[in-house]
Amino acid sequence: xxxxxxxxxxxxxxxxxxxxxxxxxxxxxxxxxxxxxxxxxxxxxxxxxxxxxxxxxxxxxxxxxxxxxxxxxxxxxxxxxxxxxxxxxxxxxxxxxxxxxxxxxxxxxxxxxxxxxxxxxxxxx
Numbered sequence: 001x002x003x004x005x006x007x008x009x010x011x012x013x014x015x016x017x018x019x020x021x022x023x024x025x026x027x028x029x030x031x032x033x034x035x036x037x038x039x040x041x042x043x044x045x046x047x048x049x050x051x052x053x054x055x056x057x058x059x060x061x062x063x064x065x066x067x068x069x070x071x072x073x074x075x076x077x078x079x080x081x082x083x084x085x086x087x088x089x090x091x092x093x094x095x096x097x098x099x100x101x102x103x104x105x106x107x108x109x110x111x112x113x114x115x116x117x118x119x120x121x122x123x124x125x
Contacts, residue, residue, distance in 0.1 A: 009060035011035040014112065020061050027065050031078065031120040032057045033112060042113050047084040051091040054119050059095075062123060071123040072101045078118040082107040088117060 005020035005027070006012075013019055013030065020029040034043040034050035035057070043053040062068055077092070079085060085105060101121070111118050 003065075005061060005065045007060050007064040009037055009064070010057040011037045011040070020065055022065055025125045027062070027067050027071070027123040029058055029061050029121045029123070031076075031118040032061075033115045033118050035113070042115055044115060047087040047116055048091050050116055051088045051119075054117070055091065055095050058119065058121055062121075065123075067123045067125070069095050070099070071125060072096070072121045073124050074122040075101050075103045076120045077103065077105040078108045078111060079105065080108060080111055080116050084116060 001023070003022040004018045005022060006018065010019055010032070017030055020027055022028075032054045034053040035041065036043050036053060037057065037060075044050050059069065062071070075092075077088065079088065088105075
């Protein structure tokens with residue numbers, strides 16, 4: 001059975017999709033952009049700050065669904081400038097310290113709200 005996950009501690013979906021969907025012990029978290037859920041404002045002063053905001057949002061969604069970062073098995077990172085990879089990766093490494101998930105990182109032309117990156121994750125129990 002498909003379970004829709006939603007929390008006010010992460011930005012609301014800005015389209016016809018859910019923050020996350022859980023099915024058969026697998027959690028699919030929609031791509032998160034660096035939006036502060038309290039203010040609705042984009043956090044974009046640096047790639048590090050943007051990446052950290054995204055992971056805070058992902059963490060809230062994981063927690064709401066009963067998962068942690070240790071349960072994440074796959075991530076996908078979308079960057080509008082591949083030159084930001086190293087800075088993003090420095091923050092990313094703080095959230096995945098051991099048994100790191102599989103990851104894809106790709107450069108894209110543009111993202112919603114002109115943000116520099118978006119990250120989606122899949123977690124499993």
